[in-house]
Amino acid sequence: MNKNLNLLIDALRNEGMRYTKQRKIVWDEICRSSEHRDAEEIYLKINKNRRNVSRATVYRTIDVLVKNNLVRQLELGDGRKRFENKLDSKHHDHIVCLSCGNIQEFVDDLIEDRQEKIAKQLDFKIVRHIHQLFGLCKNCK
16 A cells, blocks of 8 residues: 555544545645645546545545645635645645735745844744745736
């Protein structure tokens, strides 16, 4: 069995849930895409591809994956929670267009170094962080 499947099975077991084909379909769909999609978009994509998974199963499975640190939940201020796979994903931050909703990932070593320096100055240990920039993309400005 592959490592990712074992992680899914362990996460489900942690929550007292059974591993099912439908839950694996949800997991596979999230892993397959690099997009930042909400649960409804994931549900619609799964069912568009004629894989029969209930909306409730999609939402519950995503909750388990977030709770078990396999999927990152992004809240971008518009009331929609978006999700992205965390496995095999290097740290990155997000820049979000407030007009069209476009989300781009970026990494900036200068920002990362500055955060570490600030934490050290304040005798603070960073466990995790979320860095999101909001504005207008080149097409919307």
